Amino acid sequence: MNYDASLWLIFILLGLATTLPRASFIVLGNRFSLPPTLQRALRYAPAAALAAIVVPDIVVVSGQVVPLNPKLAAAIAAILVATRWRNPWLPFIVGMAVLLGLKALSQA
Numbered sequence: 001m002n003y004d005a006s007l008w009l010i011f012i013l014l015g016l017a018t019t020l021p022r023a024s025f026i027v028l029g030n031r032f033s034l035p036p037t038l039q040r041a042l043r044y045a046p047a048a049a050l051a052a053i054v055v056p057d058i059v060v061v062s063g064q065v066v067p068l069n070p071k072l073a074a075a076i077a078a079i080l081v082a083t084r085w086r087n088p089w090l091p092f093i094v095g096m097a098v099l100l101g102l103k104a105l106s107q108a
Helices: 003-031 036-042 045-059 070-084 090-107
Strands: none
Touching: 045 070, 070 090
């Protein structure tokens, strides 16, 4: 098998590996239902995926885990403001203010 044929085979296999699990929910429809415990657990999947993307960016600075850094303080401030007030803009404003303020203090 030459290089081009193996590359196309890999593309096809990867396409099937991503399409078949998604298509199974559409094809099976109502004939198959997930257990209630699994359905409850899947409700938290979007939040877990978002946390997996955001948390490393907040905690890791220059390749090192830094538990006390301006990004973490800004994230905590934004979370506190978001839970206290339901204004969608206020967490962004407060988080950026804390971040920029702490960065300015650390450079001075």
